[in-house]
Amino acid sequence: MSKIGLVLTREYTTRVRKKSFIVMTVLMPALMAAMFILPSYFMSQDDTKERTIAVYDGSTILLGQLESNNYTKFKFIPEAEYLKIKDHLKSSEFYALLVVQPNLLNTNTVQLISASNIPFDLKYQIRDKIRSVIEKEKMADVIKQTNVPDLETRIAATKTSINVNTIKLGESGEAKKSSTEIGMVLGYIFGFVIYMFILLYGQMVMQGVMEEKQSRIVEVIISSVKPFELMMGKIIGIAMVGLTQLFIWIILGVAIISGARGMMPAAQHAGSAQEIMAQSAQANAPAELDKMQDILSMMGSVNFPLIIGCFIFFFIGGYLLYSSLFAAVGSAVDAQEDAQQFMMPIMMPIILAILVMMSAIKNPEGPVAFWFSMIPFTSPVVMMARIPFGVPYWQLGLSMVLLIATFVAMVWAAGKIYRTGILMYGKKASWKELGKWLTYKS
């Protein structure tokens, strides 16, 4: 086995066997699943508490119009009773008191008084009920005044909701439905994965380098292996740790999602994709299935081979670029505390990249998105956010060439700093010092 392979294997196996890695790898999807599933689970638990709400209607508009349901009952009370219970709500049978002033139509405001906190649901339920009563009332007035026949249905007919089907012209001129939403989601996911990966695993490289330097084993190792081989073995080994984790997460993610889908009866009747396609091909396909077909055809418009290819490229390029810098920093310092001053300039562009990515997703062809997808320090994250929307090939090519050139230069420079740094003890490295190390002969 080549020496770089030996180093790489050690870096990989020692990390993958760590308890923290195993726990993290298994726990993370579980946590993510919990984050998505629990809120919707709780949401689906209906509010089944029975509440009776006293309504004092000074305006008389609402009288008898608020319909009770199983859980929320409305009881209209006369003024005398209202005055009686007004100050003793707590000891009364009522959960809350709804007070409607005579000038309701002018103020559009009612008061809901309760001794406890009123749930949002209940508040909105009441609001909607009152609104529909008032709207009906007003409508009736207008109909009476204008005397236009079928006015109500006519007005209802003016209500329109617009669907914008974004169509992107393909190379060969065929029109495909594209979707900005899907582009956004994909761009966000890919950009974010690269960002997280660079940040987490780049720092793991730095920690590893520092561990070797602090434990002084580095001198023994580099009497067998070239410092550059040691550095690259470490960088690649740790990248493989990350890829392993990512891979496991994808598998677990798919398993969890399909498992969750099986549990949700609503999704079940949707059936397989082909079934939907077949059904919706029929003339009077239900609207819901139409929508499914839309999504599927939008997914179809996304150039997955290109996206995945680019993802792999920018993923590797960005990681190599940053992890070599992290390795150089790790080699230059004796202790974690000293690393801070060098970390800042490395972290800044990554954080900038994720910020720019957010805006690039909204405006993937703007100048900000363009320039930051060219600059190699931000391009892996920003370009990934643009690609699902379609990027001209010359831009993609230029960005890739710049990234390759930069990471080759950075790996070379980091190798130089690393080689000198790992053997330098007790000397607090400055930027000037690092610059000098670049010029040292081997």
Place this chain on the structure above:
Amino acid sequence: MDLFSAQEVTKTYSNFKALSEVSISVPEGTVFGLLGPNGAGKTTLIRIINQITAPDSGTIWFQGRQMKADDIYQIGYLPEERGLYKKMKVGEQALYLGMLKGLSRRDAMRELKIWFEKFEIISWWDKKVMELSKGMQQKVQFICTVLHKPQLMIFDEPFSGFDPINAEILKEEILRMKREGATIIFSTHNMESVEELCDHIALIDKSKKILDGPTLNIREQYKSNIFDVAYKGDFSKIEQQIGHKYSILAHDETGRTNSLKIQFLNGSSSGTLIKDLVDQVEIVSFNELIPSMNEVFIKVVKQNA
């Protein structure tokens, strides 16, 4: 034949000269002491031998030809600052280090077994390095250094951190490997062990080699014609008769026999000294004082200051 030699090796770090035209030759099958005060450039030279760093000028020879990249498989290096991966298991780590030096997994395993049995540390195999004491860690590291049976071994302060018993075991092992044909470069500040172990030495100070040669010759070379004499008789007689010809450094008349330390001045010899003494007193013993390596070291380095 020289197993290893460095010729006119110079190494400069930005504006600091670490080595200036240093040449050393290490004959095969010998122990070579690389001596010098702190910061003299020893570590730089050792790193050049290990190909950790390259010289600015000068050549390095190994087995009679210029050193190649592959030659590091023939070298074992125990640095002064020891270190192992703290969280890695002892056995796994030793295997890794052995394989980095070119051993196959199987060969490394076989050799490790022999060493672990010899040092009776088989039970450490699955322990993490951080669970071992410092001395135990050093033992493991020593094994890792010599596991691949290198032709050239470089030990930088190998005995530091060992108790006397373990230091003795280690010394025995080093001498055994020398008998079996290994060549050893030994860097230390402990001059007693230099006298005991080293066949040749080189002394580096302020980036230059200021002294080298066989250990015995050097001590001989630095003797200063001082003799230790035990005698029976009168000290005053010696003083009166021959005091002008020699310088008497010390005398003691309190013991069973009297003794004195005497140094002859220029143009004399031990023969004349004996003759001169015999005429005055009865000589019980007569020894020339050979300086210890410690004295040589101090003297040479001070002169160079």
